[in-house]
Amino acid sequence: xxxxxxxxxxxxxxxxxxxxxxxxxxxxxxxxxxxxxxxxxxxxxxxxxxxxxxxxxxxxxxxxxxxxxxxxxxxxxxxxxxxxxxxxxxxxxxxxxxxxxxxxxxxxxxxxxxxxxxxxxxxxxxxxxxxxxxxxxxxxxxxxxxxxxxxxxxxxxxxxxxxxxxxxxxxxxxxxxxxxxxxxxxxxxxxxxxxxxxxxxxxxxxxxxxxxxxxxxxxxxxxxxxxxxxxxxxxxxxxxxxxxxxxxxxxxxxxxxxxxxxxxxxxxxxxxxxxxxxxxxxxxxxxxxxxxxxxxxxxxxxxxxxxxxxxxxxxxxxxxxxxxxxxxxxxxxxxxxxxxxxxxxxxxxxxxxxxxxxxxxxxxxxxxxxxxxxxxxxxxxxxxxxxxxxxxxxxxxxxxxxxxxxxxxxxxxxxxxxxxxxxxxxxxxxxxxxxxxxxxxxxxxxxxxxxxxxxxxxxxxxxxxxxxxxxxxxxxxxxxxxxxxxxxxxxxxxx
Amino acid sequence: xxxxxxxxxxxxxxxxxxxxxxxxxxxxxxxxxxxxxxxxxxxxxxxxxxxxxxxxxxxxxxxxxxxxxxxxxxxxxxxxxxxxxxxxxxxxxxxxxxxxxxxxxxxxxxxxxxxxxxxxxxxxxxxxxxxxxxxxxxxxxxxxxxxxxxxxxxxxxxxxxxxxxxxxxxxxxxxxxxxxxxxxxxxxxxxxxxxxxxxxxxxxxxxxxxxxxxxxxxxxxxxxxxxxxxxxxxxxxxxxxxxxxxxxxxxxxxxxxxxxxxxxxxxxxxxxxxxxxxxxxxxxxxxxxxxxxxxxxxxxxxxxxxxxxxxxxxxxxxxxxxxxxxxx
Numbered sequence: 001x002x003x004x005x006x007x008x009x010x011x012x013x014x015x016x017x018x019x020x021x022x023x024x025x026x027x028x029x030x031x032x033x034x035x036x037x038x039x040x041x042x043x044x045x046x047x048x049x050x051x052x053x054x055x056x057x058x059x060x061x062x063x064x065x066x067x068x069x070x071x072x073x074x075x076x077x078x079x080x081x082x083x084x085x086x087x088x089x090x091x092x093x094x095x096x097x098x099x100x101x102x103x104x105x106x107x108x109x110x111x112x113x114x115x116x117x118x119x120x121x122x123x124x125x126x127x128x129x130x131x132x133x134x135x136x137x138x139x140x141x142x143x144x145x146x147x148x149x150x151x152x153x154x155x156x157x158x159x160x161x162x163x164x165x166x167x168x169x170x171x172x173x174x175x176x177x178x179x180x181x182x183x184x185x186x187x188x189x190x191x192x193x194x195x196x197x198x199x200x201x202x203x204x205x206x207x208x209x210x211x212x213x214x215x216x217x218x219x220x221x222x223x224x225x226x227x228x229x230x231x232x233x234x235x236x237x238x239x240x241x242x243x244x245x246x247x248x249x250x251x252x253x254x255x256x257x258x259x260x261x262x263x264x265x266x267x268x269x270x271x272x273x274x275x276x277x278x279x280x281x282x283x284x285x286x287x288x289x290x291x292x293x294x295x296x297x298x299x300x301x302x303x304x305x306x307x308x309x310x311x312x313x314x315x316x317x318x319x320x321x322x323x324x325x326x327x328x329x330x331x332x333x334x335x336x337x338x339x340x341x342x343x344x345x346x347x348x349x350x351x352x353x354x355x356x357x358x359x360x361x362x363x364x365x366x367x368x369x370x371x372x373x374x375x376x377x378x379x380x381x382x383x384x385x386x387x388x389x390x391x392x393x394x395x396x397x398x399x400x401x402x403x404x405x406x407x408x409x410x411x412x413x414x415x416x417x418x419x420x421x422x423x424x425x426x427x428x429x430x431x432x433x434x435x436x437x438x439x440x441x442x443x444x445x446x447x448x449x450x451x452x453x454x455x456x457x458x459x460x461x462x463x464x465x466x467x468x469x470x471x472x473x474x475x476x477x478x479x480x481x482x483x484x485x486x487x488x489x490x491x492x493x494x495x
Numbered sequence: 496x497x498x499x500x501x502x503x504x505x506x507x508x509x510x511x512x513x514x515x516x517x518x519x520x521x522x523x524x525x526x527x528x529x530x531x532x533x534x535x536x537x538x539x540x541x542x543x544x545x546x547x548x549x550x551x552x553x554x555x556x557x558x559x560x561x562x563x564x565x566x567x568x569x570x571x572x573x574x575x576x577x578x579x580x581x582x583x584x585x586x587x588x589x590x591x592x593x594x595x596x597x598x599x600x601x602x603x604x605x606x607x608x609x610x611x612x613x614x615x616x617x618x619x620x621x622x623x624x625x626x627x628x629x630x631x632x633x634x635x636x637x638x639x640x641x642x643x644x645x646x647x648x649x650x651x652x653x654x655x656x657x658x659x660x661x662x663x664x665x666x667x668x669x670x671x672x673x674x675x676x677x678x679x680x681x682x683x684x685x686x687x688x689x690x691x692x693x694x695x696x697x698x699x700x701x702x703x704x705x706x707x708x709x710x711x712x713x714x715x716x717x718x719x720x721x722x723x724x725x726x727x728x729x730x731x732x733x734x735x736x737x738x739x740x741x742x743x744x745x746x747x748x749x750x751x752x753x754x755x756x757x758x759x760x761x762x763x764x765x766x767x768x769x770x771x772x773x774x775x776x777x778x779x780x781x782x783x784x785x786x787x788x789x790x791x792x793x794x795x796x797x798x799x800x801x802x803x804x805x806x807x808x809x810x811x812x813x814x815x816x817x818x819x820x821x822x823x
Contacts, residue, residue: 083591085517085552085567093516093525100551100590103750107635107694109711415722 058198059137062191066130069187070123079123079183081116090120094128105178118179125175126184129191132168165195166276166298173278174296176326189328195273202274207308209263212395215464215484224248224401224463229470230338237342244345246401246477248463249470258333258393259468262488265303271329275300279326282317286378288425307374307486317377320491323370330370337389337470340366340494344387344475350404351476355412355424356385366494374486381410381426381480386493388473392465395487399471400430400462402478409458410478428452430480465489509534509544509556517552519566537563551590557582568592569614570606587633587692594633594660595620601628601644603667622668630690632697634710638678639663640697642687654681654690654699654732681732683707693748693766699732704742706755707732714751718765738763 070091073079079087082101090097101121105113175181176188229249231239239247253259261267269275276298283306284292297305306316324331347354367386371377381402390399402410413422432444433455449456464484465471473479475495511520511534513527520528522535536544540558548555553566557574560582564570570593576582577599588594588606592615596604602621609615627644634640639660643653655677657663666675685701692698696710696717708717712729719735720726727733735755742758752766 083589085591088567089516089525096514096516103694104635106713107711 056137058194059133062194063130063133063137065190066126066187069184070126078116079119082120086120090124090127094124094131097124098128115182118182122175122179122181122184125171126187128171129168132171136164169273169276170278177296192273199274204266204269207266210265210394210486212485215396218462218464220462222461224461226250233338233342236339240342240345244474246461246474247472249472250468252337252470253391253468256334261333262394265307268303269300271327272299275303277327279318279323280321282319283314285315286380288380312374315374315376317373319371319373320369322368324368334490336366336492339472340389340492347475350407353407354383354385354404354476360385363495366492369491371489371491373483375483377483378431379481381428381430381478383424383476383478384493385475386495387475389492390471390473391490392467392469393488393490394467395483395485397465397487397489398482398484399465400434400460400480401473402458402460404476406458409454411452411455426478428455431482509546514551517566519552519554548586548588548593550588550592553592555586555593564593569609571614572617585631587631589633597628597631620664624669624671625667626670630687632690632692634692634696635694640690640692642690645686650684652683652685652687654683683732689746691746691748693753694750698746698748698753700743700746706735706738706743706746708735709733714767716751716766718753
């Protein structure tokens with residue numbers, strides 16, 4: 001049974017036995033160490049042995065906890081529908097079962113992924129983690145080099161330059177993200193919690209707060225109206241009844257801990273297991289541009305590669321992602337605005353045409369999304385089948401909104417070559433037609449106007465959102481968003 | 496996966512490589528087989544052995560009237576030949592093993608699982624009202640497609656699709672029941688030569704050399720456009736136009752990848768080697784668009800030999816081994 005903070009005394013005989021110093025203190029490569037920080041890696045043999053023993057005990061304990069949880073299976077459980085062949089080898093060959101489940105998950109129609117394949121993927125992920133933990137525990141043990149060599153040859157752990165913990169977190173995060181953890185969420189949560197405690201004393205890099213330079217004021221003839229808030233949902237409902245228009249509410253999120261805590265990227269690192277938690281990042285200019293892709297990477301890699309540098313080869317955006325479900329600690333930094341509980345008025349004829357509206361379900365609770373990215377992220381002009389509040393926490397964003405009545409002037413796309421319906425997105429490239437921070441090329445502007453002649457006539461409103469602003473976007477309103485600085489926003493969708 | 500190859504006259508060797516987690520290729524281990532090697536065969540069945548079905552967890556082999564399974568599924572049974580002495584025409588199954596066989600006369604036999612991981616048995620399932628079928632195929636999403644037997648000079652190919660095996664069987668046993676009608680019915684000009692299924696789609700090769708594909712358009716698996724002018728929707732069989740004008744003599748498919756061999760021994764590939772999120776892709780396919788195929792270049796010395804493609808890979812396996820008379 002793993003107990004926190006105990007050190008196992010070492011026999012003095014062992015002091016003089018040299019053992020391999022492979023990097024098993026879960027220290028991240030290349031990190032700067034704070035001068036005053038107490039690190040796990042010490043020059044003193046005893047402490048090193050103690051910490052290795054602590055690590056070993058934790059690894060064993062976690063492996064056992066997972067095993068115990070996995071042993072609880074019911075005969076009529078969904079996963080049985082996968083058939084016995086995968087279940088027979090899931091404990092001994094979790095990688096092969098993961099491959100099978102991964103393929104089956106990608107074979108399902110976009111809308112409906114069968115529960116039994118999700119369960120299989122989840123289950124196989126946990127089996128793989130248990131295996132990795134056990135193998136790692138054996139490696140940490142200073143004796144038995146022969147066993148360790150054998151394990152080295154067989155363990156399929158992604159190489160993460162010596163950070164064994166990263167490999168395990170990757171399997172866990174992919175397990176959750178691809179399966180949705182329909183059966184064992186509590187096991188994943190428990191593992192992350194204990195791992196978090198284990199690395200609590202790990203040194204963190206010397207990062208400073210995000211450098212945010214306030215952009216020049218937007219002088220607009222069509223600004224979005226601003227009102228000073230916060231509003232309770234009844235007051236807001238009255239506002240909507242009178243006039244269902246976009247509005248920027250100031251002062252509504254002052255009580256969010258996020259307002260103070262999120263300015264420092266180190267905070268993010270601390271709550272993502274030293275930046276090891278894997279998050280989905282969109283790489284590319286925008287989701288309609290060539291070469292755009294999504295991939296999962298450790299939070300630390302995202303921050304270091306795409307967020308902190310002044311100039312990056314490509315744009316990386318942690319966009320439209322429920323980071324709060326993955327990292328419960330961050331959920332406590334925000335509060336669902338009261339206005340999300342108001343009843344919006346029924347949609348008018350134009351808004352009823354909003355793409356996706358007919359298939360969307362009634363939400364019991366608002367959907368949260370995090371939007372964290374550098375300067376220059378562009379979300380193309382599009383609609384959502386929900387009412388939306390976009391709360392700006394860090395940095396500045398330019399927003400332009402067109403009402404649903406202008407839809408025919410905005411050239412919605414059709415079905416793309418893969419058969420995906422893209423009619424919620426405009427064909428017009430807004431980023432070419434507007435700029436605050438760089439001049440649009442005259443030829444590009446001309447080209448867009450030639451291709452989309454009606455677009456120039458469409459009426460719109462615009463604004464720059466700054467920290468503390470909350471923007472209400474009614475259902476079906478077209479919106480274009482471009483970040484003017486490093487930016488961290490949270491959106492709430494409701495209906 | 497396992498593939499057969501002719502070596503010296505009268506003697507065939509079956510080579511295998513790949514996933515072996517259920518010891519379906521080699522009995523004494525569950526490690527992957529990384530290099531092609533002869534498959535292990537029982538000592539009393541080394542002659543005239545062919546691969547009937549190669550799946551994620553087992554390999555089903557056939558020798559004369561005997562069929563047997565290596566790997567997870569336990570099966571050892573006898574099949575009957577038709578009046579010409581020909582045995583089973585085609586087999587279909589999934590990641591748990593062989594599900595059924597179809598004889599040359601179009602009779603479907605099911606593989607019924609034994610009690611509590613016991614041995615499976617064959618269960619003939621045709622009734623007097625069962626339609627006459629010529630080809631049958633299964634996708635990784637359990638959809639089934641069949642082609643109806645044609646008259647000797649028939650030119651219209653009828654294809655029926657069913658959501659899953661159960662729905663197919665209830666129709667097969669009693670096609671008059673309105674509840675059991677096929678999910679989809681297609682009519683195409685030609686005579687079917689091969690009908691195959693991969694993870695998400697079907698491939699139909701006609702004797703005239705045209706190739707049709709249909710199913711899900713993700714990962715470029717159909718090798719043709721599905722939107723735009725003149726394009727056939729993904730759910731309906733459409734000609735793989737990039738192969739248009741070529742006479743294709745054999746097709747193979749597995750996972751998300753398909754291959755076609757033309758009369759003049761050129762090999763064409765389309766699709767993806769793996770789904771997103773996986774490593775590995777095939778170089779010549781990286782630049783191919785939705786309706787494009789890639790011509791595979793083979794080393795010069797192979798050009799003069801007839802090319803063949805193994806068509807019995809599992810729905811799951813994303814590889815199609817390319818076989819020539821002397822090399823694989």
